[in-house]
Each structure stands twice: as C-alpha cells, then as structure tokens.
Amino acid sequence: MPGESFLSLIDEVDRHPGLQLVSVRHESGAAFMADADARLTGVPAVAMASRGPGxxxxxxxxxTARQDSTPMVVLLGQVDSQLRGREAFQEVDLTAFYGPITKWAVTAERAEDVPELVARGWQIATSGRPGPVAIAIPSDFVDAEAAELQRGGRRAGAAGEQSHLAATASDLAARLLAARRPVAIAGEGARPARDHLVAAAERFGIGVCTSFRRQDAFPVDHPNFLGHLALATPDATVDAVTGADLLVVIGTRLDEITTQRYRLPAPGTEVVPIGRYGHGGIDADPADLLAALARHDGPARALDWAPVHAAVDAWSTPPAVATDGGVHPAAVISALHRQLPPDGIVTNDAGNFAAFLHRYWRFPATTTQLAPVNGAMGYAVPAAVAAATAAPERTAVAVVGDGGVLMTGQEIETAVRLGAPVVVLVLQNGMYGTIAMHQARDLGRTSGVDIGAVDLVRWAEGLGAAAYGVTEAGELDEALGRAVTGRRPAVVAVRTDPDVISPTATLAGLLERVPV
Known part of the structure; x- marks a missing residue:
C-alpha cells in the first residue's frame, strides 16, 4: 500500500525489471496476498506498508502468516530517524508492535544496515518453521545509496547432510514398521512432497489425516486417507488418531483445532514431529525426509484403513436437500465441484459457510487450498487475487461469506486492474453466521450479527467485474460455468438459506433449545 514514508522504494520496485509492484486497496489485502503468493510459489513475497496506520x-x-507458518518479508516505512521516540506523526514502535506476531522484528538504526537486515530477514523467514519477519526502515534511510549485497556460494556439508538424512529416514522406517497403528497428520510442510507421502503411506501402512485447512496435503480418494481435523470432525477420524501408537506430525503445528482443543494425541502415543513446527522431533525439511522415506530400501507392510476411510467418505457426502428460504450451502459446494477444473485453486475465508466447504469439498489431487488457520475473515478474496496473478493459467476461486467479502472485496478492483481472472463465490446469508450460531446456542437470541441485503451484483459490476446473482439451486451451474470460463474477474453471489447455519443444525432449532 503506497505510503509517504517509502516513496523511493516504491519507485525503485516499479522500475525494476525483475519485480512486480502490486498496489492494493487496503493493507490487509497486501499481507493476505503476500501470504497466498508464498504458499503457492514457495518463495516469500514482500508486503509493504507505511508506519502507524498502515x-x-x-x-x-x-x-495469519505467523500462525500459518508462511514465509514473508514485511518492509515497514517509519518516521525519520531524527524524529523517532518523540511520538511523531503516525509513529509507532514497530519493533515492539510486530515482535509478537513475527519470527523477527527489527528497526534499522543506520541506512547502511538495511541490505544486511533484509538478507538476514529472508534467511530467518525461510529457515526452520517458516514465518514472517518485519523490518522497519526510517524514511530518511530509504533514499540512501547502498552497494549491492553479494551473496551466494554452495552450502558446505551437503554430502554429510544427505548421509544424515538417509540414516534418519532408516530409523523412522523401523519405527513405522514396529508400530501397530501408525498415523500421520500432514500439514503445510507436507504439501511439496505429497506424492512421496503417498508412497510412504502405502509402503509402511500409515493412515493419514490432514491438519486444519490443509485438505490438499493428501488425496481424499486414497484408501489410507482418514479425514480432515477441523472444527467439525467425524468420530472415525478422531478415534483413528486416538488409537494410534505412533503419530507422525509432518510439517504442521499441533494447534488447537487440529488437536480438537488439545485432546489429541492420546496419552501414551509416541509423537514424532518432522520439521521445526514444534518441540523436539526430527529437525529436517519435511519434503526432503518424505522423499528419503519413499526411497528407503527394506521391508514393507500394508494396513487396512478401509473402515475409517469409508466412514469419512460417507460423512463427507453432500445431502440431496432443498430449502424454502434460499439455496442450501451444500448445493453450492456440489456445483463448484462440477464446474471447477481439477487444477483449480480454492481460497476459503472464515465463517460458518466454510463448514460446508470443509465437509463436502472433495479435493482432487491437483487442486490447491489456501486458507487461514488463524480464522482471519477477509482472507479469501485477496488470496485468490494473488493466486490468479501468480498462476493465471489456473482457475482461482475465492469461497467467502457476505461478511468476509464486505471486509476485503474491494481487492476485486485490484484484480480488474491487473487483469487477474479471479472468481469470487459468495454465500450470502445476511449475517455473521458463526456468531449467530454461538449466540443462538448459548443465549437463545442473536444480536449485532445482521448484514443488510447488499446488492452484490451491482457492487461487483461497479468494481469492474462480471457478476451473476443466484437465488435458486438450478441457477448455480450456469452462473459458475460462465464465471469460470469467462477468464475475467467475476463474482457469483448466491442467496443461501440463513436458517441452514451448519451442516448439522438450523438457526431456528438452536433458538428453540435455549429458554429466553
């Protein structure tokens, strides 16, 4: 987001032949886009904003990047160096502010330090458990001339590292073969080596779950797939993880949602984390170790996970239902399945509508999911714009509620300006559904959750996008088909039934159960 504290930096990036400058409509959009771009490309993007407000x-x-383990470099403009510490105009102590939400936060004390700080920040962001770093640069440092920092050279000890990796893989293979019911939880760090994870699962009889909002880490149609550990999880999945005697945690944190409010793993389960996503475990890149494990010579064995897989499959089958007050959310997800190409990119926002996506979306092996594990509303649209910019040959679809789209949907203008063919699928039920559900269940009434009957079609057209309104299930396929094949920014606004608050409950039913 352009700001007066780093004018020369914006100018230099815009004129650099190897860089793309993307100007956004709100700073949150810049950070969400940087998060999505890094997840999709594997290379950190740079998010830039100006001092206090920015x-x-x-x-x-x-x-979001911190909790999602996404590498990101954040460059923050700061007040002039001679004004720091005096509560100058828009001044904030950015090192203190960003320290708790980054791997490393620093303010440049001298102009000549900036190249070294950026190089060090890049290394910190991409090593171990990935994450964001923040570097604050006083505005008078931005104009300083600096010699180009030369870095490079081969990493020492590569052969020794490969030998150590092979030995580590051999030890893990023995532990897997000795286990009675080995289960893996696959997250962000497992995605780059999904094929190797499949090979290892087949060779050693590993049942595989995916961590919260990492549903693309393992193919759902594989017989060793045991389900997605989310806010709503089938009993068969929880039982499988509970019954594991060896739990291999691959490239993910054991966060609150994945562990079902820290009830998993069960006491007595041996836990082996891979990657620096937790304490202890195997300090190796998850993709490298999975590749070594898949290549490992030695005995193999198969385990029958069919009953668990069948139960998860049945739980995830969309119901054939109709409603009187709008389109059923499950019908929206089913239509998206029919219309989205197999190599599509799905970005999903936070909200109760996402429960239908998580439960009923069957991720093909070539589909990518980008979603915030910290539950940040407003993620989906900027993330999809970034995805459509980074991979324009693929179809990027943001699945979002009306609450989330009204937070960051202005980035549709960014997509129009860039020519990024993003599709925004809005499930519009006129409320903050998650909060309404909790209020109805706990209080027997709702308050502060209503969203007006916004005409999202006219709104989207005003931003320069194609737009399609859907009020009946029979209109879904045509609208989505036109949006997906149109190859231009498009919004499909679906009026969903506000009473269908989750896959297992209605709002009216919850309100009736609590005496007012």
Missing part, C-alpha cells in the same frame, strides 16, 4: 492495517495478514 502497519496496523497490515498486521492481520502478518499474524
């Missing part, structure tokens, strides 16, 4: 707006996406 850095405050940017923070939500930086917190």
């Amino acid at each position: 850095s405050s707006n940017l923070a939500i996406g930086v917190h």
